[in-house]
Amino acid sequence: MLQLVVGQLLNGVIVGTLYAIIALGVTLTFGITGIVNFALGAFMMLGAYITWSLTDAAGIAYPLAVPLAVLCVAALGLVVDQLLFRFTRNNLINGLIVSIGLISVIVAVVLMIWTTTPQNMHYVLPGIFRVGGVIVPKMKAVVFVVLLCVILFTYAALTRTWAGRAAYAYAQNPEAAALMGVHTRVLQAGVAAYSAGLAGLGGALYASLYSITPEIGSGYILKGVEGAILAGIGTVMGSFAGGIIIGVAEGIGSIFFPSAYNDAYGLVFLVLILLFKPAGLFAPQR
């Protein structure tokens, strides 16, 4: 049993980083633009399809296909931000409606191009690591390491660079930040593109692990938002922890409770946390 629990703990952490990368996008976008962008799930799905097309259809090597897919999705994120979200800044409801509408458009385009038939990418890195009876697929370990590095890089960039500190400053007090010379429009557009790119990266890595269908984004954005809320929206490393907590809750929950209700275990955990810490696990309590 211990082996089973440890195995699922590890698996939960790895699966949780995929939730975390979306949660990070959600928290960054909300902090800078005041919008909860549900379309990040659709961007993730798009990243998965683009990666699959580049590797299995165009024959481009996976390590090259991933950054290309990320760039494509980030560029799209920038375009839709300038065309749509720019007009909904700091208006939660309008932003939400636009993001939901955008999901419909992206899903419709994906259906037209790739249909709803599931796509399976060739194995990028087959095989497993076995440590004391605990099994970890090699590709899952790679995905975890890449996502962890990206999250740490994001944290470092936000805390150690001028642009990052400007973003933090803007999130805390937009007027004061603007008075101090922060280019608000550039910052907001940059964060929108970066968040979309993060979602695209999540999708590109997802494609190496699971089959791809147009509905994958809806599941992951919900888990991402769950993770962000659980951590307390606005905390970068909290988003990472939030995603992992959701992943671990699902993994461990499926061992002790019926696996048919896997998605519910993370939600139960979220409700329990919010009962005692309404602002989230890592946010400063008011």
Added chain:
Amino acid sequence: MRSAVLSLNSIAISLGFAVLAGTASAQDVVKLGEIEAQTGSLNTYGWMSSQGMRMAVDEINKAGGFQVGGKTYKLQLVNPDTQGNPQQALIQLKKMLEEDKIKYVFGPFLTNIYKGIEGYGKQHNGEFLLMGGATQIHYELGKPGNDYLMRTWNWDAGDSGFGTLMVDYLKKKGAKKVAMLMQNDAFGHVAADIYREAFKKAGIDFQENWFEPNTKDYSAVLAKIAAEKPDYLFPGYTDAVLYDIVQQATQLGLTKFWLVRGSLGPALKNKDYIDDYVAYIPKYFEEAQNTEPKVKKFIDDYKAYYKTKDFPYDQAPLCSSSCYDHVYMLVEAMKRAGTVDDIAKVKKALQSFTYDGLWKIRFDATGEEVFNFDIVDVQKGGKITVTHEQPK
């Protein structure tokens, strides 16, 4: 004035002829409807049927149609894509019956789609014939108000059921414990009900495990199953989940699979990681193309019709339900019944003969299809053994 009246009369007479001509033309066409998922995560059950039906209709029409009661008829196929969505299917069926006046509808293969159209179908009992492979149709055959139903696939249970023969095959391989991992949906529970009994009868321990239909990561439940050390894993019923399950199961040391629905694709993709993959395959086309001239011709015709070099070997076995043979069989039944309109007579004719096409197909007294099938056993490295079964 007189010339104006004459002109009006001429127009009226012309219109009358036009209407009559239109009516005559409409009577020369037998419309066939089809409600199947041609795209979507459930399109495993529907895509090949729609491919085969198009071919059969085209072939029959190109051959000049068919004669019934001294009159030559051609076929017209109406086959929109349900995408596996019951609401879409219901809208499409309504249109077929109410606007297109279609009397013969093929499909659905999916139980969830059948459940979506069941109520509407019953309301129109006697007005059309629904020939689908959905498992749930089995339970409705022979019940009052369900004369419109025929089931176009082998039934799992019973002495000659394909599932029973599959369980026997597994027993001969020495399996003592089987773990099912199934979608927590309508068909998943039907499958559990059928196979719980079948395994119990065979003296094989049967464990039930479920997953949410949109699951992608099965690691947790598979790890739990692996800890119980079953001899075989009996995974979900669509390729959309089978690829993920088989890959993740082999990583956790579960390398033997037994399935009653789904293709060989997941086995072949993971051929170096599996030990055994036993699948119910209505026909193993890769082998049959070398031994059965009709199969060889079908494959060649398919490539020519769809202008492709590739034949969908993994999907072709599902042409055993509401597909190519069934169109020919329906035409033969209309000829034997001497009518294209009398549903009851055509249904009776369908139940009166064995059709020898890609499959040897007959319908039993309840209106359920019985056909020959293969059990395909894929072993490590991709070595394949085929066992041919002919249910009684």
